[in-house]
Every structure is written in structure tokens, then in C-alpha cells.
Amino acid sequence: MGSIPAIIGIPESEFIRTMEEFQSGHRSATVMDRIARGYQHQDFVALARFFKSR
Amino acid sequence: MTQMSRRNFIKWTSTIGALGIFGCSARQPQTRLRVEKARVTVIGGGYAGASAAKYLKLLNRELEVTLVEQHAHYLSCPGSNEVIAGLRQPEELYREYDILENIRGIQTVKAEAQAIDVNRRTVILADGSAIPYDRLIVAPGIDFRWDVIEGYDETASLSAPHAWKAGKQTMLLRRQLRYMPNGGVVLITAPNNPYRCPPGPYERASLIAHFLKRHKPRSKVLILDAKTQFSKQSLFLQGWQELYPEMVEWISAEKEGKIERVDAKTRMVYTEFDEHRADVLNVIPPQKAGKLAHQAGLTDQSGWCPIDPRTFASTLVPNVHIIGDACIATPMPKSAFAANSQAKVCAVAVIELLQGREPGFPSLINHCYSFLQPDYAISITGVYEYTQTEKQLRAVSTGETPVNGDRRKEAEHARSWQKVIAADAFG
Numbered sequence: 001m002g003s004i005p006a007i008i009g010i011p012e013s014e015f016i017r018t019m020e021e022f023q024s025g026h027r028s029a030t031v032m033d034r035i036a037r038g039y040q041h042q043d044f045v046a047l048a049r050f051f052k053s054r
Numbered sequence: 055m056t057q058m059s060r061r062n063f064i065k066w067t068s069t070i071g072a073l074g075i076f077g078c079s080a081r082q083p084q085t086r087l088r089v090e091k092a093r094v095t096v097i098g099g100g101y102a103g104a105s106a107a108k109y110l111k112l113l114n115r116e117l118e119v120t121l122v123e124q125h126a127h128y129l130s131c132p133g134s135n136e137v138i139a140g141l142r143q144p145e146e147l148y149r150e151y152d153i154l155e156n157i158r159g160i161q162t163v164k165a166e167a168q169a170i171d172v173n174r175r176t177v178i179l180a181d182g183s184a185i186p187y188d189r190l191i192v193a194p195g196i197d198f199r200w201d202v203i204e205g206y207d208e209t210a211s212l213s214a215p216h217a218w219k220a221g222k223q224t225m226l227l228r229r230q231l232r233y234m235p236n237g238g239v240v241l242i243t244a245p246n247n248p249y250r251c252p253p254g255p256y257e258r259a260s261l262i263a264h265f266l267k268r269h270k271p272r273s274k275v276l277i278l279d280a281k282t283q284f285s286k287q288s289l290f291l292q293g294w295q296e297l298y299p300e301m302v303e304w305i306s307a308e309k310e311g312k313i314e315r316v317d318a319k320t321r322m323v324y325t326e327f328d329e330h331r332a333d334v335l336n337v338i339p340p341q342k343a344g345k346l347a348h349q350a351g352l353t354d355q356s357g358w359c360p361i362d363p364r365t366f367a368s369t370l371v372p373n374v375h376i377i378g379d380a381c382i383a384t385p386m387p388k389s390a391f392a393a394n395s396q397a398k399v400c401a402v403a404v405i406e407l408l409q410g411r412e413p414g415f416p417s418l419i420n421h422c423y424s425f426l427q428p429d430y431a432i433s434i435t436g437v438y439e440y441t442q443t444e445k446q447l448r449a450v451s452t453g454e455t456p457v458n459g460d461r462r463k464e465a466e467h468a469r470s471w472q473k474v475i476a477a478d479a480f481g
Contacts, residue, residue, distance in 0.1 A: 002470025003463070030463045031421065031433055038419070038437020038451030 008054045015048035016041075092117055092408045095177055095185050097167045097346060098193035099123030099151060101130075101390040102378025105397035105479040106191050107160045113405050115159065120185055122177060124166040127151065128480070129220035131251065132390050133472055138217060138228045139261035141428055147220050149480045170350040172371055189404045191366075192352060192359075193378040193393070194344025195219075196250050199357070202340045203243075203316050210318035214335040217258075218250060230334045231262060236270035238333030241323060243313050244279045245340045248358070250379050250388045252285040253434065255338055256304075257424035260290070263298040264427045276330065277304045278323060280313055280340075285387070286424060286434050289455055293426040343380035350374070358382045363447045364440050365403035365413050366396055375400050383418075385449050386438055390475055392420040397479075415440045418447065423468035431465035 007015065021027035022036035029036075039047075096107045099121055107121045128149040136142040154160045163185065169178040170192075176184035198216065200207040206214070217227040231240065240262055244255040259275045266273040275298075283306075284290075294302040311326030321335040342348070342357030352359045352368050359376040361368055363383055366375045377400050378393035386392045395418045403413040418438045425431045432455040438447040455464060 002473055003466035004470040004474060030460055030467060031435065034435040034451070034453030035419070035421065035437065037453070038417075038435075043417075 007051050010048070010051060012045075012048035012052050015051060016044045019044045019047070092188045093120070093186055094118070094189050094191065094404055094408075095120045095122060095187035096191045096193065097122045097177060098195060098344070098378070099125070099128050099162075100193060100195050100378060100393070101475065101479045102195075102393035102397050103191070103193035104128070104149070104151070104154060105394045106193065106377060106401050108154055108158055108479065109398050109401035110404065111158050111160055113401055117405070118161070119159075120161045120163060120187075121151070121154065122163045122165060122167050122179070122185065123151070124164065126164060129224075130390075130472075130476065131218075131220050131254075132475065134217070134220040134224045135254065135258045135261050136425065136428075137220075137224055138231065138258065139265040140228065140232070141261065141264075144225060147224070149476055151480070153481050167346055168349065170346075170371070170374065172374070175373060187373070188408060189373050189375065191375045191377060191397075191400060191404065192347065192350070192380070193376070193397075194346045194380050196341045196379050196388075197344050197348075199340040199342055203313055203337065205318065206316040206337050206339055210316065211337070212318075214316065214318040214321060214337050216338055217336060218254075218338050218341075227334070227336055231265060234270065234273070234333045237272040238270065238274075239331070240266070240273065240275045240334040240336065241321075241330055241332035242275065242277045242336045243316075243323060243338060244277055244281065244284070245338055246280040248384075248388060249338070249341045251422075252387045252389075253290075253422060253424045255279075256284060256286070256290045257426070258336070259302055259304075260293065260298070260424070260426040263294070263302050267298060267301065273301075273333075275302045276332070277302070278310065278313060278325065278330065279305060280307050282306050282308045285422075286432055286454055289432040290424075290426070292457070293430065293432065293461075297427055297430065343376075347376065347380050352376055352380075354382075356382070362445050363396075363399075363418075364416060364445065365407065366400040367403075367407075375404060383447060386418060386420055386436065386447060387422065389420055389422050390479075391422060391471075392418070394475060394479055395419050415442065417450075421471075423464060423471060425465060425468060426461070429465050430461045431468040432459070432461060433464055433468070 022032045096103045110119045130147045155162045165179040215223045215226040217223040263275050315324040321332045323330045359381045361381045368374045377396040379388040399416040406413040420436045423433045435453045437451040
């Protein structure tokens, strides 16, 4: 809804790579870089699985 | 990204599978568990209560979920500062319960919950009838401490509005701004921590300044603070200098001391060391947990509800959970975002407990936007984890809008978030 991008249905590998790029600062962000820093690799793996299946 | 409490879904993946979470598919029929006859009652239909009721049903549609709320609809506090400043219409704050009732299968009861019978496990309504529960989730929001600032009680709020619960008070403050003279002073008093929406008073000051700049440009906004510092302080101060130079002034408690007395009729505020006269006076009073929490013995001497944030279960009363602004979930702020995250953690934990399972260790999140003008917003973020030793939450990551951050983009996200949170809680 609106300007926040949807994440449902993103392929797992793409989700994990994107979140880790936000976390490391290699991908520029408005807010997701700050959020990504609160999680670890295994969190992104589980999230990727969850959102892919939605 | 949606506001899922992500680590829950990680830690509790096995349960999610077993419960056939989010409805069942034809290939995977829902496992019938003891939980299916269980009754969960939720009191309070704000962001916390509505989210909890909805997610309980999503997690297990066999569960009997009842939502007790005294009002026919909810009025959102997020967005209410924009209504005050004339940027939005009041109708935009309305949140309805019809989708929860008709599509989600939640039984809604329009009544005021007056007491909890802990032994019989029932909620007593104002008309004397009782609603049974196996587990109860209480989300009563806030109430005001009318006894702290001399002269500021509920009657005084009819001339000097608090506008800290959306509704008539929001409209009163909006009207007063429209009729104040050009060159007048809007005085906002901000309370000590903890209170609902920590950056709210400063967003309000900003949006009022935005209104005044266009319509009454010789006017001023003065914030008299009971604190010596506040949420997103440097970002607000920077923004005020940029957008409203000489127009917004913040006065720290360090300078004036306690806010001692208010005369709502003459619109005077007396601090320890000074006094101020306002044309529009907005007193945001100190707060405590909503009325029912006190009546049901869920509060401690602080006036808020102590909980174990692993499940949001009360540490004082068995089988009762408290979520949202009323609970003590330090260091999470009292916000709609936090309430929504807590509701999801609580919903999963309640189902675990009903099945006699050990709940997992949750992760929670908060992200609060504040508008300084319609195309300029800033935000603060926190990701929290449960610490097993202290049985408390700990911030694992926090952050604010960077100094050179894209405030226009954040304003777009802020507007998007208001839609997303409304749909997630009430849709």
C-alpha cells in the first residue's frame, strides 16, 4: 500500500541478499537499513521462507 | 516490509505448521487440537486489541475470539495531529470493526467491561452480564492523571484540550487554532515519561506551526516540557530551524522546572520559575493505564501494568495478558506500531499456552514516523529481543533518520504506513 514496497512472494535468495545489503549499507535505504541491523542471517532465512510462501 | 514480529515466526515455525496458521489449505487440513474449543476474550478495540483478535483468528480459526469494545468505532491517534492542523478530515481517523466481525469471524460485543472475575474467568460488563474466557487479553489504552497538575481536570480539558485521545478533543483543538488571532501563542505542555506516543507533542507543534505559517504567520508555538530531553530531539530542532525559524520554541524543564498549575479559563500556565499566557492552550497531562486495568488490579504503583514480555502475561493476575500502551514493555515506546507488534507476540503465546506448550522467545519491533510538514517526516526505529535472565526486553538495534536522510521519502512512507497499520489491525 502506497510507497512501502511489498515483500510477499519475493524469491528466498533475493530476499536474503537484499536484507543483507541493507544491513551492510551496500544498498541505500530510507528506513530498512536501520531495521535490518536488528536481525541475523538465520532470521533473514526464516523470513524469506515465510514471505515466499505467502 | 510488514510489521510482523519476525523472530516469532522463526522460533515458532514448528507450532505454526501444527496449527495450520493463516487458515488451512486443501492439501494440509488443519490439525484438530485441544485449543479449538478454547475461548479468548480481548478487551479494547484499539490497535493492540484489534490486532490481537485478528491474529488469534488467523493463527487458529477454530478459536472462539470475542472483542469487547465500548465504542462503535475506533478513532486513530496516528493521523490526529494532521487533523488538528487541518491537513486531513476527521472522518479519515475512523476505524471500523465490520471486517473483523464479518470476515475474520470475531464476535464483537459493544459494551464497557467493568471488572474481571479472576476465579470464574469471566469479564463483567456494565449491564451485569458476563463473558467467559480461558485466556484474556486486555488492551485498555491510557487514562489521564487529573490530579497531577493543579487546575487541570476533565472539566478544564473542555476549554484547554489535551487532544491526546482522538475524537471531540481533536476537533476542539482544531477549532481553537482556526479562531485564534494572528500573532497569538499556542502553548503545548508535554508530560514526563512514560506517556503515549513520545514524539507526538513535537509532531503536533510542527504541524501547528505549518498551519500558522500559512494562515496566521505572526503567531508562535511554545512547548513547555516536563522533561529535559525528548524523542528525535536533534531532528526536530533541525527541522524547526529549517521550516519554522523563530516560530517554534521548546522550553526544557531544566529552565522552568515543574509545570505546577494551569488556569484553563484564562489560559495561563504556571511553572516553578515563570508563567505563560496562551491564546490556545493544549495541556498533554501525565498518564496511566486505562481505567479497567486499575479496576481489575492489573497495575502496580507506577499506574501501568507489569508483564512478562515473553507472553505479555500479567505478573499480578493469572490467565490475563496486557498489551499496548497500558503495559510496561520498556524500552519499547507506547505507540500503535509497538502495540501491533506486541499483539502478534501475545496472540502466538496465548495459543501456545492454551495447548500447554512452552512459548518461544519473542522479537519485537517499533518504527515511528513524525511529520514536520506534509512532505517532510522523520522516524525512529527499534528492534527488541527478550532476555531470559532479566525477563525483559532489550533493544538490539535502534536508529533515527540520518542528518542527510530523505525526509520527503519518509513522508511518503509515513502515509503508506498509516494505511498498512489500519489494514493490518482492522482489515
